[in-house]
Amino acid sequence: MQGTVDGFSYGAVTPLVAYLMACLGGALGLRCTTRALLVTHSWRPAWLALGAAAIGSGIWTMHFVAMMGFAVKETPIHYDKSITYASLGLAIVMVGVGIFIVGYRGAAGTALFTGGTITGLGVASMHYLGMAGVHFHGRFTYNTLTVAASVVIAVVAATAALWAAGRVQGFLWSVGASLVMGLAVSGMHYMGMAALRVHLDGSAHTAGGAPEPSVLAPMLIGPLAFLLLAAVVVVFDPLMVMGRPVRRIVERKPGVPATDVASHPTRRPALHENRRPEHHGSRTR
Numbered sequence: 001m002q003g004t005v006d007g008f009s010y011g012a013v014t015p016l017v018a019y020l021m022a023c024l025g026g027a028l029g030l031r032c033t034t035r036a037l038l039v040t041h042s043w044r045p046a047w048l049a050l051g052a053a054a055i056g057s058g059i060w061t062m063h064f065v066a067m068m069g070f071a072v073k074e075t076p077i078h079y080d081k082s083i084t085y086a087s088l089g090l091a092i093v094m095v096g097v098g099i100f101i102v103g104y105r106g107a108a109g110t111a112l113f114t115g116g117t118i119t120g121l122g123v124a125s126m127h128y129l130g131m132a133g134v135h136f137h138g139r140f141t142y143n144t145l146t147v148a149a150s151v152v153i154a155v156v157a158a159t160a161a162l163w164a165a166g167r168v169q170g171f172l173w174s175v176g177a178s179l180v181m182g183l184a185v186s187g188m189h190y191m192g193m194a195a196l197r198v199h200l201d202g203s204a205h206t207a208g209g210a211p212e213p214s215v216l217a218p219m220l221i222g223p224l225a226f227l228l229l230a231a232v233v234v235v236f237d238p239l240m241v242m243g244r245p246v247r248r249i250v251e252r253k254p255g256v257p258a259t260d261v262a263s264h265p266t267r268r269p270a271l272h273e274n275r276r277p278e279h280h281g282s283r284t285r
Contacts, residue, residue: 003198004073014069018062023182025058028230033165048103052096054230057223060088075137083133094122107166116159123154138200146195157184
């Protein structure tokens with residue numbers, strides 16, 4: 001017996017909130033990755049790790065906010081907490097691998113392709129592992145071509161996001177990139193859900209419906225709190241909103257630590273140094 005799926009039990013509320021969560025995680029992750037490219041190697045792993053955790057948490061939160069609106073009309077559904085949290089860990093680890101590749105090898109060429117592919121596969125793996133944690137009186141099957149399309153969307157979105165982290169100039173451009181990333185991640189989720197088919201077993205079924213918010217809300221508290229903490233770090237770090245222009249200053253001063261240059265962004269010592277030799281020269285004459 002095939003079940004009847006309703007992916008929008010609460011109307012447009014869950015897709016909209018899920019999209020905003022994906023955008024928030026993407027924006028924080030992109031800014032942290034960009035920040036990592038502007039600092040010395042001693043601080044780079046910390047920023048990359050924070051970026052990976054932000055993107056992974058944002059995508060995971062997006063998925064399960066969207067799942068609040070998911071229902072099978074013929075049977076209630078439940079969530080396996082261990083599998084659900086395992087999907088969060090998988091997302092953070094695989095996104096982290098991709099981000100670290102780009103953070104140390106650059107957002108271009110083979111490094112970008114490899115990092116984007118691993119990150120995209122992490123996003124897709126999180127989705128389907130999270131779906132494996134959904135329990136009900138039956139089983140899921142998937143359309144292979146639609147699943148493949150959802151994976152392609154995830155890889156393309158991740159690659160574009162990592163490219164933006166290394167190339168996009170300025171805070172507003174990064175916000176725009178995060179909006180596109182959120183749209184792509186949400187599209188990947190709903191493409192994956194379109195591939196879903198529900199097959200119910202032969203036993204008697206009770207009335208189904210969307211899970212109560214209290215079922216998923218406790219699991220979402222931790223990642224949401226982390227995203228809030230990451231947002232505080234980003235907002236209160238002044239270099240987060242300066243982007244590529246700071247990087248150019250650092251690149252023009254080889255051998256000078258990034259933190260030294262960044263701590264005095266408005267100073268122009270080179271101008272004063274150039275004037276002094278001219279002044280002394282006129283006196284000797």
